[in-house]
Amino acid sequence: MESVCILYPCYFSAGLKRSEGRRVPLGRAVKNPTVDDLGAALKRCGYTYRAEEKHHPAHWFKREGRVVVECTESKGALIKKVAGTIEVRQ
Numbered sequence: 001m002e003s004v005c006i007l008y009p010c011y012f013s014a015g016l017k018r019s020e021g022r023r024v025p026l027g028r029a030v031k032n033p034t035v036d037d038l039g040a041a042l043k044r045c046g047y048t049y050r051a052e053e054k055h056h057p058a059h060w061f062k063r064e065g066r067v068v069v070e071c072t073e074s075k076g077a078l079i080k081k082v083a084g085t086i087e088v089r090q
Helices: 035-045 057-062 075-085
Strands: 003-007 048-052 066-071
Touching (some): 035 066, 035 075, 066 075
Antiparallel strands (some): 048 066
C-alpha cells in the first residue's frame, strides 16, 4: 500500500537542533539543504515526488518549501534513506 510522506529541508539541516526540527543525527545532517537537494536524493533512491511551495509551520518565515513523496515504508525509514544520499550543492 502506497502512502504519502511530506519531507521538509529542515529535517536534514545541520544548523538546527533536534528540538528545532532536525530529524536526522548531526553526522548525517547537511548545511543549508534545499528542496532541490531533497529532490536529487529522492531521485537517486528511486522515489516519485513533487515539490510544493508550502512551508514547515514552525519555520514559515524561511519559505523553504517541501516535497511530497509516494512511499511504501514509514516516514522514519524514508528520512534515513534520504539522509544517506543527500548532497548539498556548493
